[in-house]
Amino acid sequence: MSQQTIVHDSEHAPPEPPPGDERPVRGDSSPARDFSKGFLVKLVLVGLIDAIALYGILTAIAVEQWAIVGFLVLALVAVNWAYFSRRTLAAKYLLPGLVFLLVYVIFTACYTAYVAFTNYGDGHNSTKDDAISAILAQNEQRVEGSQAYPLTILTDSDGDLAFAIVRDGQALVGTQDDPLAPADDATVESDKVTALPEHEVLGFAAVAQRQQEIVDLRVPVSDDAADGSLRTQDAATGYIFESVMEYDPAADTMTNTQTGVVYRPNDQGQFAAEDGSTIAPGWRVNVGFDNFTRAFSDERLRTAFVEIFLWTFAFALLSVLTTFVLGLFLAVVFNDPRVRARKLLRALMILPYAIPAFISALVWKGMLNTGSGFLNQVLLGGAEIPWLTDPWLAKLSVIGVNLWLGFPYMFIVCTGALQSIPGEVYESARMDGAKPWRIMRSITLPLLMVSVAPLLVASFAFNFNNFALIYMLTGGGPNFVGTPVVVGHTDILISMVYSVAFESGLKQYGFASALSILIFIMVGAISWWGFRRTRRLEEL
Amino acid sequence: MRRSIPAFAAALGLALTLTACGSSGDDGAKETTEPTADSATTEAALTGTLTMWVDETRIDVMKPIVEKFQSETGVKVDMVQKVSGDIRTDFVSQVPTGQGPDVIIGAHDWTGEFVNNGVVAPLQLGDKASEFSPSAVQAFTYDGQVYGAPYAIENIALVRNNELVPETKATTFDELVAEGKAAGTKYSVLIQQGDQGDAYHLYPLQTSFDAPIFTQTEDGSYTTDLGLGGENGEKFATYLQKLGSEKVLDPALGGDQVKEAFLNGEAPYIVTGPWYTTEFANAGLDISVLPVPSAGGSEAKPFVGVQGAFISAKSANPVLANEFVVNYLTTEPVQTELYELGGRLPALKTAAAKVDDPILAGFNEAGATGAPMPSIPEMGAMWQFWGTTQVQIIGGQATDPVGAWNTMVTNMQDAIDAA
Numbered sequence: 001m002s003q004q005t006i007v008h009d010s011e012h013a014p015p016e017p018p019p020g021d022e023r024p025v026r027g028d029s030s031p032a033r034d035f036s037k038g039f040l041v042k043l044v045l046v047g048l049i050d051a052i053a054l055y056g057i058l059t060a061i062a063v064e065q066w067a068i069v070g071f072l073v074l075a076l077v078a079v080n081w082a083y084f085s086r087r088t089l090a091a092k093y094l095l096p097g098l099v100f101l102l103v104y105v106i107f108t109a110c111y112t113a114y115v116a117f118t119n120y121g122d123g124h125n126s127t128k129d130d131a132i133s134a135i136l137a138q139n140e141q142r143v144e145g146s147q148a149y150p151l152t153i154l155t156d157s158d159g160d161l162a163f164a165i166v167r168d169g170q171a172l173v174g175t176q177d178d179p180l181a182p183a184d185d186a187t188v189e190s191d192k193v194t195a196l197p198e199h200e201v202l203g204f205a206a207v208a209q210r211q212q213e214i215v216d217l218r219v220p221v222s223d224d225a226a227d228g229s230l231r232t233q234d235a236a237t238g239y240i241f242e243s244v245m246e247y248d249p250a251a252d253t254m255t256n257t258q259t260g261v262v263y264r265p266n267d268q269g270q271f272a273a274e275d276g277s278t279i280a281p282g283w284r285v286n287v288g289f290d291n292f293t294r295a296f297s298d299e300r301l302r303t304a305f306v307e308i309f310l311w312t313f314a315f316a317l318l319s320v321l322t323t324f325v326l327g328l329f330l331a332v333v334f335n336d337p338r339v340r341a342r343k344l345l346r347a348l349m350i351l352p353y354a355i356p357a358f359i360s361a362l363v364w365k366g367m368l369n370t371g372s373g374f375l376n377q378v379l380l381g382g383a384e385i386p387w388l389t390d391p392w393l394a395k396l397s398v399i400g401v402n403l404w405l406g407f408p409y410m411f412i413v414c415t416g417a418l419q420s421i422p423g424e425v426y427e428s429a430r431m432d433g434a435k436p437w438r439i440m441r442s443i444t445l446p447l448l449m450v451s452v453a454p455l456l457v458a459s460f461a462f463n464f465n466n467f468a469l470i471y472m473l474t475g476g477g478p479n480f481v482g483t484p485v486v487v488g489h490t491d492i493l494i495s496m497v498y499s500v501a502f503e504s505g506l507k508q509y510g511f512a513s514a515l516s517i518l519i520f521i522m523v524g525a526i527s528w529w530g531f532r533r534t535r536r537l538e539e540l
Numbered sequence: 541m542r543r544s545i546p547a548f549a550a551a552l553g554l555a556l557t558l559t560a561c562g563s564s565g566d567d568g569a570k571e572t573t574e575p576t577a578d579s580a581t582t583e584a585a586l587t588g589t590l591t592m593w594v595d596e597t598r599i600d601v602m603k604p605i606v607e608k609f610q611s612e613t614g615v616k617v618d619m620v621q622k623v624s625g626d627i628r629t630d631f632v633s634q635v636p637t638g639q640g641p642d643v644i645i646g647a648h649d650w651t652g653e654f655v656n657n658g659v660v661a662p663l664q665l666g667d668k669a670s671e672f673s674p675s676a677v678q679a680f681t682y683d684g685q686v687y688g689a690p691y692a693i694e695n696i697a698l699v700r701n702n703e704l705v706p707e708t709k710a711t712t713f714d715e716l717v718a719e720g721k722a723a724g725t726k727y728s729v730l731i732q733q734g735d736q737g738d739a740y741h742l743y744p745l746q747t748s749f750d751a752p753i754f755t756q757t758e759d760g761s762y763t764t765d766l767g768l769g770g771e772n773g774e775k776f777a778t779y780l781q782k783l784g785s786e787k788v789l790d791p792a793l794g795g796d797q798v799k800e801a802f803l804n805g806e807a808p809y810i811v812t813g814p815w816y817t818t819e820f821a822n823a824g825l826d827i828s829v830l831p832v833p834s835a836g837g838s839e840a841k842p843f844v845g846v847q848g849a850f851i852s853a854k855s856a857n858p859v860l861a862n863e864f865v866v867n868y869l870t871t872e873p874v875q876t877e878l879y880e881l882g883g884r885l886p887a888l889k890t891a892a893a894k895v896d897d898p899i900l901a902g903f904n905e906a907g908a909t910g911a912p913m914p915s916i917p918e919m920g921a922m923w924q925f926w927g928t929t930q931v932q933i934i935g936g937q938a939t940d941p942v943g944a945w946n947t948m949v950t951n952m953q954d955a956i957d958a959a
Contacts, residue, residue: 063639122917125657126636134658134853138685148666205586208615211859233664234862281658300954371792372800389735389791389935477735479928481938482947484954486924504955505920507629 046083050076075099116513117286122506124269124282131283132247135254135271139245143228150192151230151238153207153214154199161210163219163230164193165238173199174219180230207235245279254279291514300484301500304491307480312492315398316463320456322403327410328448332440335418346415353408361472364401389478391489398490401473402463409459417451418444449537457530461523470495493519589616590860591641593631595624598645598847601882609868615860628653635659635852642855643865648679648688648846652915655682660850661858662687668870676887678761679846679912688848689865691875692884695842695907696741696813698729698833702826704808713745713835717788720809727793727807733934734794737927740913741811742780742789743843749776749836753922754914762914764956769949772836777933777945779835784934791935817899818883829902844910846887921955 053076060068078099082091118124149165154173156162162175164186171193174180187195195201207214218229221240228242246255254263254271263271263279270282295301330349334342352360367374368387376383387397421444429439470476476491476499485504487496497519501512594602599621606617620641622630628650634640636659654660662685669677672690680688698716700708704723710716713729720728731741739746746752751772754762768776783789793801802810803823810816811832820827832840849865851858868874875891878884885904886892895901913919929938929948938944 122632122653123656125632125659130636130854131658137661137853138655138658138683140662141684142664204613207859208586208588208857211588211857215858233661233858234866235859236863236867237664237666239664239666280656300958366796369792369794369797371790372797384792386792386935475736477928478935478937479736479932481932482929482944482951484951486921486928499924503920503924505918505922507632 042083046079049079053079071102112513113517115509116291116517117288118284118510119269119282119287119290120284120510121501121508123280124284124510126281126283128265128269128283131269131281132254134281135245135279136243136247140231140241140243143240143242146228146240149230149238151232151236152193153202153232153235154193154196155202156199161213161217162199163217163232163238164196165230166191166193171196174230176217176219179220179222204235211235287510291511292518294511295515295518304480304483304485304487304496307489308487308491308493308496311395311490312464315395315402315466315492316460318399319402319406319463319466320459322399323406323410323459324414324452324456326403326407327412328414330407330411331414331418332444335415346411349411350408352404353412357405358468358472360405361401361469364397364404365473368397368401388474391478394474394478394490398470398473402466402469405469406459406463413452413455414448417448420451421447446537449534453534453537454531457527457534460530461527464492464523464526465494465519466492467494467498471498493522586614588857588860589618590643590857590864591618591620592643592645592864593620593622593627593641594645595622595627597624598882601878602645604881605869605874605878608874609864613863613868615863617864631852632657632659635854638854640852640854642852642857642861644850644852646688646848646850648690648848649913649915649919650850651680651682651687652917652919654850655685655687656917659853660687661853661855663689663851663862663866665689665866665870668866671870671889672887673889673892675844675910675912676846676848679844679915680848681761682915688850689869690846690848690887691869691878692847692882693844693887693904693907694814694847694884695844695903695910696744696811696832697842697903697906698830699802699810699812699817699820700828700830701802701805701808702828704805708830710833713748713833713840716809716833717783717786720807723808725806725808727801728788728809730793730798730802730807730810730812731789732793732795732798732812733789733791733931735791735931736924737791737929737931737934738795739923739926739930740843742930744811744832744840745779745835746776747842748832748834748838748840749773749779750838751776751836752911753926754916756911762911762916764916764918766949766952766956769946773945773949774942775836777941780930780933781941784936789934791931814884814900814903817903821899827899829899829906831906839909842907842910843913844907846912847882847884848887918956922952925952925955 053072057069057072057076060066060072078091078095082088082095147167149167152164154162154164156175160175162173163180164171164173164183165180166172166188171183171186171188172180173183173186173193173196183193183196185197186193193201202210214235215231215233218231218241220229221227226242228240230238231241232238242257244256244258246257247253248255252265255261256263261273261277263273266272266278267285268282268287269285270278270280272278333339334346334349339345365388368376370376370384370386370389373387375387376385386393388394425443425447426439429443434442470490470492474488474490476488476495478490479486479488485500487499491499494516497512497515501508501515592602592606599619603619606619609615610617627644628646631640631644632653635657640659651660665672665677665686669686673693676690676693677686680686680690704725705719708716708719710719717728731745732738733741743753746768749772751770752767755765755767756762780789798807798810798812799816799819801807802812802816803820803825805825817827817829832842834840849869851861851865855861870888872888872890875886875888876894879886879891879895883900885895885900885907892904895904914922925948929944932938933941933944
């Protein structure tokens, strides 16, 4: 608060009105009277934001996304309050960042955590209601050998829908409640009812307006429900269908009418019979810590886990180390004023950084191909070195390509840090008779580390989860021979998660989220430890 | 004025954020909700907009057909182009939210995943079902119900460069390799592999050993019983090792590499599909298409892939969707036009009979006995184990082919049991 007051004073209560400001009123600080150019700009911009937010609110209401509506309303109020109130100076600077933080970090993190506790994934894709209607639809079968009837859709005087067909030359009409019954007064043309007294025949346009009703309509064939019912999907042809599965909302059970087996919902979000057989699809339910315990209890995951775990650390460490050493070396070299065309060379050095990493990875993948790759064919004169298919060479290739991708970043960072070290320090070191190597070790490196070390920790965390590179370059391969999940020698933890949770055929969002949270905890712990260590460097 | 710069930056940032949240909530709405809202409110005339998802590989073929459908029926169709890598996942995740399309154009092997998630509605092809080639309808059949209307079929076959080898006398794959070697080119018979293997392109050879991935029932539908184990599978594994040691098969030869090699005249034979033959013909190669000769004694049967249209389980326009998928897409003129635009064999028999292109006819003959790729959701895991093991046998990492093959079968069975 005290800080705010100070700023307030200097900004809004100067001892004298600033020159050029002709408005005499200063005591009253109502913004409405302060029509400076800045205020107008602010008015326009906030108005623009309000308009966009309103548009967002309206569309969100239209699709009934109430959480988004709520968030947008709150954001709208917060923005207007922050930018029009005199007492919220800090908020004016913080608000955009806070909103970004909420949307891109906190929301995603919370949602991932939420999904980790559900069984969301293939087979458990939606709500129970959806699953029930899907099961019913999938198990409604055309009565074998039944005829296809050209169908006429009618409405009676009340506007209720009716179906009319012609069977064995006899016109039949029925509604949802009245089974098909002869209608002798119907006009029939080429096996199709074209008119019926007191009814109106619906044309295609009218059908299109009531299509959901029409598709949902089941006209019983007779009073006996076992005879099936007439329904249509395209409003032109009717078929007799029978339901294999029947749902009883009161008892919440699904019954197979042919076998008599009763299925009840289980706590895994599926209808299950006594003997354990289930019906697909299921629905999404909360499964507690199942996903987390599975990560440790699944036999099939355990086999390759240790090797992948160690390789992930090795990969992240070596990536940071190699890129940093090369980046630093180049930065030192190009920082020397004796090097000619330094600017041009520096610009060239940054080039790999300017190309999207996944494109570079794909290009490298092509260049490292054993038979037709540029490296083997052109540079090594037709050698057949299995750069990506031999376990150790593939690991080497991954680190090599990551070096190419990563050194420009380290180069930039180190160049910046080197240039911020004052020249006097070097001068005094030289006056004291220090040799270049000694200067490097005792002056440059420690001073450099103050600003670069936290970035090295961040780089480690980034490479720990460097999914794009692994996925694009080797796809985790070469795969281990005979493991029960398909993972390979260059898979890191995150690409293993992807392979297990998505590429194994069934997508398992819940399981994937749980695993990624475990990885997050790991990376978080390492980074926390790393940052604490780097703080000590600053105390130099 | 001093404050206006950070204020401006802040406002801009906020505006961007808000648009970002706004759009994350309404991009689906733009595609689907607005049109359906129209259909509920407007009176008279035909209303209702059909939303259709098509990926970039199929959109050029579908566009003229959809335009015709619009002008003939008056139904407005909103074609949304999706990225081929995302269309399937997006469909599964967006249908439950009510923001998916009414119709999606895709491949038959999506059926299992869609049904398992309850996102597609069963179709009633009615008597038309018998007018399609049997494997095309079979492909879209899951648990006895049909979920898609097929329009095109594709499969792989043996493609020959007539300039290098004018005539094929070989009746077995070994003879074919010998013939290819006699041509004196760098490669004999190209079959694409890549680092992760490619079981799809090796399937004709595998079936010639009577080791299909799953056993089939009388009517041709797949069971979940693995068929590639046992003695037949082991023989095939040993054969793979032989082809690998002879360098006929090579993990370094992926799709791009074999295409380049064949285009450069470095091989007289390649096992591939119609997706490359257009390029071969455009490059001026004189090619013929033949069935793949048997390697193991039985007939070599490739997988058949079928293109078709699905209807969403939550479509707000079920009648219009059926009108397009079941009544329009399945007509002979439309199937013929799709063939002319897409260069794939029509699924409808009457339309297929009209095809006079010798290359496609060759593919048709080679795929005549082929079975559709299985569409059960576990197939994803099968492909992984399958390709990986094959490439390890070919590349020599798995020194004991029979052992590696049997481990693979065990792992496949575990994956099926775990699912």
